[in-house]
Amino acid sequence: MSTYKMFFAGSGGQGVLLMGQIITYAAMLEGKEATFLPSYGPEMRGGTANCTVVVSDKPVSCPLIYEADIAVVMNLPSMDKFEPMVKPGGFLFYNESIIDRKPNRDDIKAVAVDLADRSAKLGNDKVANMVMLGEVVRGTGVVQVETVFKVFEKVFSGRKAALIPLNKQAFMGE
Amino acid sequence: MKPIFEYTKGMTEMPTHYCPGCTHGIAHRVIMEVLDEMGQLGNTIGVAPIGCSVMAHQYMNVDMCEAAHGRAPAVASGIRRVHPDKIVFTYQGDGDLASIGTGEIIHAAVRGEKFTTFFINNGIYGMTGGQMAPTTLIGQKSTTSQDGRSKELNGMPVKMSEMLATIDGAVYVERVALDSPAHIRQAKKAVRKAFEIQQKGLGFTLIEFLSTCPTNWGMTPVKALDWVRNNVMAYYPLGVMKEPTEVEKA
Amino acid sequence: MTTDKVLMKGNEAFAEAAIRGGARLYFGYPITPQSEVPEYMSRELPKHGGCFVQAESELGAINMAYGAGAAGGTVFISSSSPGIALMQEGMSFLCSAEVPLLAMNVSRGGPGIGGIQPGQADYFQVTRGGGNGDYRIPVFAPSSIQEAVDLLYEGTELAQYWRNPIMVLADGMIGQMMEPVLLPDFKPVPTPHEIAGLRDWACTGYDDRGGDQNRRVVKSLRMQPEKLEEHVEKLFRKYAQAEKELVRYETENLKGAEVVFVAFGTTARICREACEILAEEGIKAGLIRPISLWPFPNKAFDEIDFGTTKAVISAELSMGQMMTDVQIALNGRLPVYLAHRTGGMVPTSPEVAARAKAVLEGLK
Numbered sequence: 140m141s142t143y144k145m146f147f148a149g150s151g152g153q154g155v156l157l158m159g160q161i162i163t164y165a166a167m168l169e170g171k172e173a174t175f176l177p178s179y180g181p182e183m184r185g186g187t188a189n190c191t192v193v194v195s196d197k198p199v200s201c202p203l204i205y206e207a208d209i210a211v212v213m214n215l216p217s218m219d220k221f222e223p224m225v226k227p228g229g230f231l232f233y234n235e236s237i238i239d240r241k242p243n244r245d246d247i248k249a250v251a252v253d254l255a256d257r258s259a260k261l262g263n264d265k266v267a268n269m270v271m272l273g274e275v276v277r278g279t280g281v282v283q284v285e286t287v288f289k290v291f292e293k294v295f296s297g298r299k300a301a302l303i304p305l306n307k308q309a310f311m312g313e
Numbered sequence: 314m315k316p317i318f319e320y321t322k323g324m325t326e327m328p329t330h331y332c333p334g335c336t337h338g339i340a341h342r343v344i345m346e347v348l349d350e351m352g353q354l355g356n357t358i359g360v361a362p363i364g365c366s367v368m369a370h371q372y373m374n375v376d377m378c379e380a381a382h383g384r385a386p387a388v389a390s391g392i393r394r395v396h397p398d399k400i401v402f403t404y405q406g407d408g409d410l411a412s413i414g415t416g417e418i419i420h421a422a423v424r425g426e427k428f429t430t431f432f433i434n435n436g437i438y439g440m441t442g443g444q445m446a447p448t449t450l451i452g453q454k455s456t457t458s459q460d461g462r463s464k465e466l467n468g469m470p471v472k473m474s475e476m477l478a479t480i481d482g483a484v485y486v487e488r489v490a491l492d493s494p495a496h497i498r499q500a501k502k503a504v505r506k507a508f509e510i511q512q513k514g515l516g517f518t519l520i521e522f523l524s525t526c527p528t529n530w531g532m533t534p535v536k537a538l539d540w541v542r543n544n545v546m547a548y549y550p551l552g553v554m555k556e557p558t559e560v561e562k563a
Numbered sequence: 564m565t566t567d568k569v570l571m572k573g574n575e576a577f578a579e580a581a582i583r584g585g586a587r588l589y590f591g592y593p594i595t596p597q598s599e600v601p602e603y604m605s606r607e608l609p610k611h612g613g614c615f616v617q618a619e620s621e622l623g624a625i626n627m628a629y630g631a632g633a634a635g636g637t638v639f640i641s642s643s644s645p646g647i648a649l650m651q652e653g654m655s656f657l658c659s660a661e662v663p664l665l666a667m668n669v670s671r672g673g674p675g676i677g678g679i680q681p682g683q684a685d686y687f688q689v690t691r692g693g694g695n696g697d698y699r700i701p702v703f704a705p706s707s708i709q710e711a712v713d714l715l716y717e718g719t720e721l722a723q724y725w726r727n728p729i730m731v732l733a734d735g736m737i738g739q740m741m742e743p744v745l746l747p748d749f750k751p752v753p754t755p756h757e758i759a760g761l762r763d764w765a766c767t768g769y770d771d772r773g774g775d776q777n778r779r780v781v782k783s784l785r786m787q788p789e790k791l792e793e794h795v796e797k798l799f800r801k802y803a804q805a806e807k808e809l810v811r812y813e814t815e816n817l818k819g820a821e822v823v824f825v826a827f828g829t830t831a832r833i834c835r836e837a838c839e840i841l842a843e844e845g846i847k848a849g850l851i852r853p854i855s856l857w858p859f860p861n862k863a864f865d866e867i868d869f870g871t872t873k874a875v876i877s878a879e880l881s882m883g884q885m886m887t888d889v890q891i892a893l894n895g896r897l898p899v900y901l902a903h904r905t906g907g908m909v910p911t912s913p914e915v916a917a918r919a920k921a922v923l924e925g926l927k
Binding site: 355357381391416 | 626629652782
């Protein structure tokens with residue numbers, strides 16, 4: 140592995156930035172170089188949200204990316220915007236519950252995830268982003284599953300620690 | 314032989330640049346004499362403004378910091394954060410405080426900043442040559458209101474002390490004058506009270522001095538004092554706008 | 564020094580670095596994209612015995628900083644481009660009165676209120692100054708969060724040493740991104756009564772100076788032109804020394820390069836990737852990365868391989884503001900071109916690489 144460049148995109152409230160932050164955090168714990176760059180705008184809630192993450196064995200020259208090894212899209216506008224930016228042979232993870240089209244490209248590895256169904260089975264639609272994150276990590280190996288669990292311990296501290304088992308379950312696709 | 318009058322240690326011995334009959338000198342002396350009497354000269358930091366009193370830092374015998382036009386209350390807020398147990402004051406004219414520095418003085422009062430502001434209201438821009446101030450009276454002539462200040466064009470003169478007294482953080486606001494020995498003695502009492510309230514940490518304190526500008530008013534010093542008594546005090550009455558209750562002071 | 568890296572957002576790391584560097588006074592006003600700095604300071608400074616004040620305006624903030632600095636406090640402020648513009652009156656005062664200050668500009672697109680996306684169009688504002696009179700402010704432009712942290716940590720001391728504002732210029736991208744960062748240890752902080760002895764010019768009241776009744780006056784007013792000239796000449800002897808001591812830059816791959824980029828901050832990272840793209844196509848490209856924008860690192864340009872380099876490209880998020888300094892540094896030795904976006908737009912590395920190829924093609 141040398142460098143993974145990633146887009147995470149969706150609408151505000153879908154937990155897109157948290158996915159990116161967890162990957163970045165895990166990469167740091169694995170001793171890798173990493174950058175996390177959110178889009179920022181005047182909208183405080185709702186609207187669109189996306190972030191770019193670069194994970195590398197060497198110092199990250201540029202946190203800003205124009206093509207991705209992995210794109211994770213949670214809604215249709217994000218799919219329209221980021222599908223063309225996936226490198227040939229790269230990954231496109233998409234939320235098929237609300238994206239009512241198939242990917243246009245056949246030179247990429249597209250992974251459809253039914254987040255509505257999967258999170259409904261877990262009884263909590265707030266963990267949809269962790270279901271997706273699990274697919275991304277387990278499907279690409281960008282970071283190790285165990286490291287993500289270590290990040291959970293840090294991110295969900297105090298009263299939030301009770302959420303760890305559910306998030307792990309969502310992440311592992313159980 | 315017992316001396317009957319001396320320089321106050323609160324003032325340097327440098328001659329001031331103020332015009333004959335100007336009351337800045339009296340205001341300086343009143344403030345600095347009180348600090349000397351309180352034994353606080355070595356424990357005080359003053360902030361000088363832009364305007365006629367721009368060189369106050371040469372006359373007032375304490376550590377002094379000069380502020381940009383209108384910004385003295387912000388500067389004093391910064392000083393107070395570094396030295397919470399010192400006495401801090403600003404000395405500002407009406408252009409400085411009532412015009413360009415309205416934002417700074419209002420928010421210093423809102424924050425209840427524990428320093429004292431001495432506001433010299435002489436109704437004119439002295440240093441720049443007699444232009445209209447926010448406190449110039451209706452009908453009063455200046456180089457930028459040559460037919461006299463007009464209400465239609467300029468509005469009424471602003472009453473800063475009355476305005477500031479409405480702010481919770483301002484705990485003591487009094488308007489005094491320097492036109493007579495009795496009023497000067499009253500001014501000195503007010504200055505002392507303001508410093509004592511500051512030392513108790515009760516909040517923001519302000520003393521407004523009705524002052525003169527014989528040169529730019531085009532009057533003799535004596536006539537200028539009459540003008541303060543007959544015209545200025547009619548619009549800007551002397552007195553306490555606000556003071557802490559006895560309970561708060563205890 | 565802790566050995567564990569932490570993942571921090573740029574703006575929060577800047578604030579933490581200033582606290583660790585000894586800053587205990589912060590005065591600010593909210594403005595995107597740096598509002599996390601005052602938020603962080605309001606939460607963290609009181610834990611360290613410091614003071615946070617949300618000022619009524621940037622004018623209020625810079626003048627509080629001036630007062631606190633004049634009183635011998637270690638002060639940090641931050642803002643973004645239009646807010647920095649409002650502070651210029653104060654910057655001029657601080658320089659003349661020789662009051663130390665550590666200032667951060669997380670810059671955005673302009674002119675006017677402009678936008679909130681990253682920009683570097685404050686280059687003139689920070690290197691030439693928007694305030695009146697003869698003065699200079701050393702400006703450092705980090706290209707990573709770690710570098711910003713290190714510069715801010717050092718900056719508290721630099722400001723005291725030079726008795727002048729020191730500015731760190733980051734663009735909104737560095738402020739908003741997250742990177743792993745190693746945080747330095749906390750520097751010791753003097754008590755209010757220790758200040759008089761340590762900072763022999765600060766207004767403290769003479770009781771703190773053990774009977775020395777010589778007053779201290781912090782001011783910029785000098786009514787006699789002879790005195791003002793003498794004062795400005797003294798300031799400029801200091802600035803001349805700063806020009807020798809504060810030059811900082813990095814160069815990469817200058818030997819044998821056909822084309823050399825000059826870029827700071829985020830743009831330098833984009834150019835570094837553009838160099839990699841060009842190398843894959845067999846074109847050798849180098850990079851000069853000014854870290855100090857004033858003093859501008861003129862001597863870095865002497866390291867250019869004049870036998871091979873055909874062109875120099877000033878890459879900026881502005882309309883050629885830095886290019887002027889690049890031309891002065893090169894003094895006609897090589898042609899200078901511009902690669903830029905502005906208004907908050909950021910070029911991609913392939914766009915910058917393509918610009919370099921077009922420049923080289925045009926020279927054939």
